[in-house]
Amino acid sequence: xxxxxxxxxxxxxxxxxxxxxxxxxxxxxxxxxxxxxxxxxxxxxxxxxxxxxxxxxxxxxxxxxxxxxxxxxxxxxxxxxxxxxxxxxxxxxxxxxxxxxxxxxxxxxxxxxxxxxxxxxxxxxxxxxxxxxxxxxxxxxxxxxxxxxxxxxxxxxxxxxxxxxxxxxxxxxxxxxxxxxxxxxxxxxxxxxxxxxxxxxxxxxxxxxxxxxxxxxxxxxxxxxxxxxxxxxxxxxxxxxxxxxxxxxxxxxxxxxxxxxxxxxxxxxxxxxxxxxxxxxxxxxxxxxxxxxxxxxxxxxxxxxxxxxxxxxxxxxxxxxxxxxxxxxxxxxxxxxxxxxxxxxxxxxxxxxxxxxxxxxxxxxxxxxxxxxxxxxxxxxxxxxxxxxxxxxxxx
Amino acid sequence: xxxxxxxxxxxxxxxxxxxxxxxxxxxxxxxxxxxxxxxxxxxxxxxxxxxxxxxxxxxxxxxxxxxxxxxxxxxxxxxxxxxxxxxxxxxxxxxxxxxxxxxxxxxxxxxxxxxxxxxxxxxxxxxxxxxxxxxxxxxxxxxxxxxxxxxxxxxxxxxxxxxxxxxxxxxxxxxxxxxxxxxxxxxxxxxxxxxxxxxxxxxxxxxxxxxxxxxxxxxxxxxxxxxxxx
Numbered sequence: 001x002x003x004x005x006x007x008x009x010x011x012x013x014x015x016x017x018x019x020x021x022x023x024x025x026x027x028x029x030x031x032x033x034x035x036x037x038x039x040x041x042x043x044x045x046x047x048x049x050x051x052x053x054x055x056x057x058x059x060x061x062x063x064x065x066x067x068x069x070x071x072x073x074x075x076x077x078x079x080x081x082x083x084x085x086x087x088x089x090x091x092x093x094x095x096x097x098x099x100x101x102x103x104x105x106x107x108x109x110x111x112x113x114x115x116x117x118x119x120x121x122x123x124x125x126x127x128x129x130x131x132x133x134x135x136x137x138x139x140x141x142x143x144x145x146x147x148x149x150x151x152x153x154x155x156x157x158x159x160x161x162x163x164x165x166x167x168x169x170x171x172x173x174x175x176x177x178x179x180x181x182x183x184x185x186x187x188x189x190x191x192x193x194x195x196x197x198x199x200x201x202x203x204x205x206x207x208x209x210x211x212x213x214x215x216x217x218x219x220x221x222x223x224x225x226x227x228x229x230x231x232x233x234x235x236x237x238x239x240x241x242x243x244x245x246x247x248x249x250x251x252x253x254x255x256x257x258x259x260x261x262x263x264x265x266x267x268x269x270x271x272x273x274x275x276x277x278x279x280x281x282x283x284x285x286x287x288x289x290x291x292x293x294x295x296x297x298x299x300x301x302x303x304x305x306x307x308x309x310x311x312x313x314x315x316x317x318x319x320x321x322x323x324x325x326x327x328x329x330x331x332x333x334x335x336x337x338x339x340x341x342x343x344x345x346x347x348x349x350x351x352x353x354x355x356x357x358x359x360x361x362x363x364x365x366x367x368x369x370x371x372x373x374x375x376x377x378x379x380x381x382x383x384x385x386x387x388x389x390x391x392x393x394x395x396x
Numbered sequence: 397x398x399x400x401x402x403x404x405x406x407x408x409x410x411x412x413x414x415x416x417x418x419x420x421x422x423x424x425x426x427x428x429x430x431x432x433x434x435x436x437x438x439x440x441x442x443x444x445x446x447x448x449x450x451x452x453x454x455x456x457x458x459x460x461x462x463x464x465x466x467x468x469x470x471x472x473x474x475x476x477x478x479x480x481x482x483x484x485x486x487x488x489x490x491x492x493x494x495x496x497x498x499x500x501x502x503x504x505x506x507x508x509x510x511x512x513x514x515x516x517x518x519x520x521x522x523x524x525x526x527x528x529x530x531x532x533x534x535x536x537x538x539x540x541x542x543x544x545x546x547x548x549x550x551x552x553x554x555x556x557x558x559x560x561x562x563x564x565x566x567x568x569x570x571x572x573x574x575x576x577x578x579x580x581x582x583x584x585x586x587x588x589x590x591x592x593x594x595x596x597x598x599x600x601x602x603x604x605x606x607x608x609x610x611x612x613x614x615x616x617x618x619x620x621x622x623x624x625x626x
Binding site for chain 1: 447451457477484487498509511513557
């Protein structure tokens with residue numbers, strides 16, 4: 001009987017103790033798995049969201065987030081120029097504004113309005129109706145459509161504001177051409193998009209061509225980085241940001257809190273698992289000192305009795321670890337649902353995102369747990385004095 | 397007779413245990429030879445060093461001084477691994493409290509040392525069957541220790557000790573946990589083991605068990621006080 005089989009029989013011998021260990025590891029492992037998912041979840045989710053938006057480059061006036069810094073002067077002209085760069089597939093200028101929607105259900109809610117230039121790739125997906133064409137048309141998100149009861153072909157009256165410096169303009173009536181899904185919408189966001197010229201008209205700012213951001217889709221060949229370099233050369237006074245750089249900026253900004261919290265909780269859960277298994281194994285070994293000493297007297301090597309303990313630890317942690325994956329998955333779904341109630345979180349962003357690397361790290365941490373937890377009981381059996389233990393067992 | 401003809405050749409061996417109150421000499425200047433076929437009993441009052449001497453003869457402990465040769469090899473110079481191998485292949489141990497593994501059946505307990513010694517599966521099965529038959533427990537092969545009586549457990553322990561065909565069987569109070577009638581059966585079984593060619597050294601308080609031996613060593617204060625032969 002090899003060490004693994006021997007360890008299995010030792011565990012089966014005391015099913016309650018084994019079950020306690022396995023369930024303890026499963027619970028701790030589930031928490032550990034969730035912490036690992038949380039540590040990268042927002043970043044992975046945000047990267048997916050950016051990649052799905054259809055644009056891989058963002059051009060802004062400064063390093064500030066779009067809409068939070070100064071605008072790009074004559075951004076529409078610059079977007080046109082960028083769209084003609086050979087490594088660029090399409091480029092659009094976007095301008096952000098707020099608007100009041102003249103509907104009872106939306107009276108106390110401010111709508112986010114996007115004004116877009118050109119006919120390139122859109123930062124939204126049409127669900128019903130059609131996209132913008134010429135004239136005073138808008139696309140609205142599902143929340144706006146539900147609240148206003150307006151469908152494609154219907155009309156909405158907006159009172160837009162592009163700048164605090166400009167006096168409130170008169171309301172303007174728009175025709176809803178379609179219902180669209182906006183990737184960065186929160187669950188309750190009221191979002192509207194129109195052409196940048198119509199937005200300027202609604203704001204009463206005249207034919208302004210400034211933009212908050214220029215969204216760029218690069219050609220597959222030569223790719224994102226080459227397009228970024230070309231654009232930077234064309235507009236050296238602007239900032240060009242790839243999706244990867246944007247994610248890195250997120251990581252270095254607010255998302256580090258999640259990683260730090262996750263690191264602290266991971267350390268605590270792993271420590272708890274180590275203590276739990278160490279205690280269980282040590283109790284088990286202490287109950288069997290006489291048997292272990294007898295085996296050594298019968299010629300079992302020190303390595304063999306050490307391997308027995310290591311295998312026992314691995315079996316407990318391995319079984320508990322396997323159980324922890326589905327358990328952690330279910331827990332992550334519930335925790336994600338709770339965390340997504342935080343205001344202003346885009347509906348498509350998740351805090352817990354399945355990532356194969358999290359499973360790999362989870363398994364590595366559990367393997368380390370099995371080994372570290374076994375160190376003390378291994379020390380006990382490896383240094384067990386055979387003769388005096390046998391004597392003590394007889395006297396005892 | 398040369399040194400290699402002896403299974404054990406102990407010359408002036410002592411065993412001293414360091415204690416907080418000062419060193420305690422458990423075995424003092426004992427010289428002893430065990431030859432194939434010997435049937436030796438070691439007697440003496442509690443604490444006189446019987447078990448310590450037995451553990452030294454079984455290469456579980458090494459002498460603090462003196463020389464102990466096992467089949468010509470100086471035990472003190474052997475690594476822990478080499479001594480483990482020596483015990484596995486050359487020495488059988490029978491304990492007062494049996495120390496059978498409770499999660500294994502009688503057959504699995506007997507098979508375990510053979511498995512550790514690397515015996516092929518078929519050979520292990522055959523040898524286990526032979527040994528359980530030898531100790532009269534063929535019908536109890538699949539029973540766990542908790543389902544066996546004290547005498548049956550000790551018989552399984554003897555079968556386990558003989559699993560790798562050792563030249564020397566050491567038994568520490570083998571009848572200490574048994575009633576008189578069962579103890580008699582175990583003594584008879586040990587006689588049979590010895591008669592079949594295995595040297596036997598028994599530590600016992602039981603005068604009747606000691607009387608069955610051809611050599612009886614009486615110890616006091618760590619020394620062999622008398623040796624009688626029959």
